[in-house]
Amino acid sequence: MKSPLKVLIIGSDSFLGKSLYNKFDSDILFSVYGTSRNDPSKFFLDLNHPFTLDFTQFDVVIILASMTSIKDCQSQPEIAYQTNVLSTITLLRNVCHLAVMLFFSPLILYLVVEEVFILFMML
Numbered sequence: 001m002k003s004p005l006k007v008l009i010i011g012s013d014s015f016l017g018k019s020l021y022n023k024f025d026s027d028i029l030f031s032v033y034g035t036s037r038n039d040p041s042k043f044f045l046d047l048n049h050p051f052t053l054d055f056t057q058f059d060v061v062i063i064l065a066s067m068t069s070i071k072d073c074q075s076q077p078e079i080a081y082q083t084n085v086l087s088t089i090t091l092l093r094n095v096c097h098l099a100v101m102l103f104f105s106p107l108i109l110y111l112v113v114e115e116v117f118i119l120f121m122m123l
Contacts, residue, residue: 004031008058010045010091011065012036020062033058035065047087048079051094061095063088 007024011017012034024032035045035053043053047065055061066084067073073080 004029005059006030006057007032007060007062008043008055009034010061010063012042013039014064014068017064020064047083047091051091055095056097058098061098063091063095065091 007030009017009021009024009032012021013036017034021032021034024030034042036042037044037046045051045053045065066088067080073084
């Protein structure tokens with residue numbers, strides 16, 4: 001029997017992250033792992049701190065982490081930019097070697113991230 005695909009969900013504490021984590025976890029075709037800043041049973045990952053996680057151990061990475069509160073983004077635009085743009089670019093560079101990478105972005109940030117992602121892909 002083929003070994004299960006190792007799936008990492010970055011942002012597994014989010015609404016969508018929890019749903020995907022539970023869906024993958026219930027399927028024997030996948031071994032699912034998550035990242036969290038708060039849950040010690042998951043890999044620690046904070047977008048605003050250096051990444052120590054070895055992404056090469058995963059077959060699929062799903063990126064859901066971001067600063068999503070419009071109020072927080074408006075009151076802390078520098079932190080929002082660091083988290084949602086610069087840190088996301090760094091994260092994408094760390095996982096771009098994978099055969100499968102899924103990146104989701106909140107609709108409110110889509111245009112900014114789309115431009116940055118296009119620039120990233122051209123580098």
